[in-house]
Amino acid sequence: MSDTTDLFSKFDPLIKMRSDLLATGVTDPFGLVMERVISPTVAMCNGRETILLGTYNYMGMTFDPDVIAAGKQALDDFGSGTTGSRVLNGTYAGHKAVEEALCDFYDMKHAMVFSTGYQANLGIISTIAGKGDYIVLDIDSHASIWDGCKMGDAEVVPFKHNDIEAMEKRLKRIPEGAGKLVVLEGVYSMLGDIAPLKEMIAVAKKYGAMVLVDEAHSMGFIGPNGRGVAEEQGCLDDVDFVIGTFSKSVGTVGGFCVSNHPKFEIMRLVCRPYVFTASLPPSVVATATTSIRKLMTAAEKRAHLWDSSRTLHKGLTDAGFQLGTTEPQSAIISVIMPDLERGAMMWEALLREGLYVNLARPPATPANMTLLRCSLCAEHSAEQVQQIIGMFTRAGQAVSII
């Protein structure tokens, strides 16, 4: 008989880091429960009314009356779930309708809806880049992109964040004849910075690479029609695959890929994270369809959200906080904390003030930073934004960060 090796011992450093943090007396930043959600911008947390500034609910569609009505109707008409794969019994009229809405939204020929945004990246990346192909990607890519790379058989070659020259050097060295996929994001969610997509995609095309852009954090908000950073920079036509999600601006859950590739439909048969899972519930695709169609004409909301982003960025900068970007580039304003302990203290002080933000820590963050990530919503009023600046200022002084 040999001793059992505890498979959990590899987590000991993380368990210790967590217990050390909690031993300081701070509230667990990863254990928050929202007891009641009042609107896209307000919820009850620990019995207290709290402004939500960390939800990715950029366009505030979660309580839109038309969206809610569509969901209720679909529940009545189609039931609570499909209990099946998209390629078997899990494609209802609603799934086709949401894919049509996406084609209209992006003005593209093909749309494929996944059960989550995570699965969209996982499925598309691992399927289109195979053995002998090369994936060239930004080092700050989202976990779903990395996991898509890991699941596939392609050679994975990262380059320094947003570094066009570093990307070009790697593309140049790829053996002739190999398939190449460049993976970029429109908005990088940790610091809220955008990519120079126009320049990067031009370089990618010069070396014959196909381009996939994850626009999860820009859909609905950035670009004249809310199609994302590539639209804003005038290079959407050169993007081969756009990946997006329903769990941010659209206000529900699900993921998608849109493309003009003539053979795109074959993905439905070969992409395992699409095939081997149940499709989204009818109510979810109904709410998504209604929301996407409303986002097509949400120019006023987009303008208001930009105003809020600029106001919050300036207010926090003036208060003395160090932010992830020198100019507001998206609806994410990231506040850099000196370390995890003070980040957690600041997070808790904000919660006591009645403000919820995301605490982000290594390894999810670039350069081992601890961040308080704020994501604005189009439904935040100008008054709420001023309140938020006041809360940050008081909390920052209380924990001696400013």
Added chain:
Amino acid sequence: MDRAETSARIAALIEPFNKKGIEVADATRFTDDLEFDSLTVMDFVAAIEDEFDIIISMNQQAEIENFGQLVDAVVKLKG
């Protein structure tokens, strides 16, 4: 290019990343001995790639734990 020359060139590239001044030999491990974190690995790999004009994909990096293995990999990649 012979192994000794490659080894010397890589050793020179390690210098700026070798914060503790550890003596580097074939058995020196990047994570355990030189304490490279993921960011250091990225910068170091980029330096090697630029020096030798090669690609060391993450798939290949996963097989490389120590200095000697890296030298062998670079020699092989250079053909």
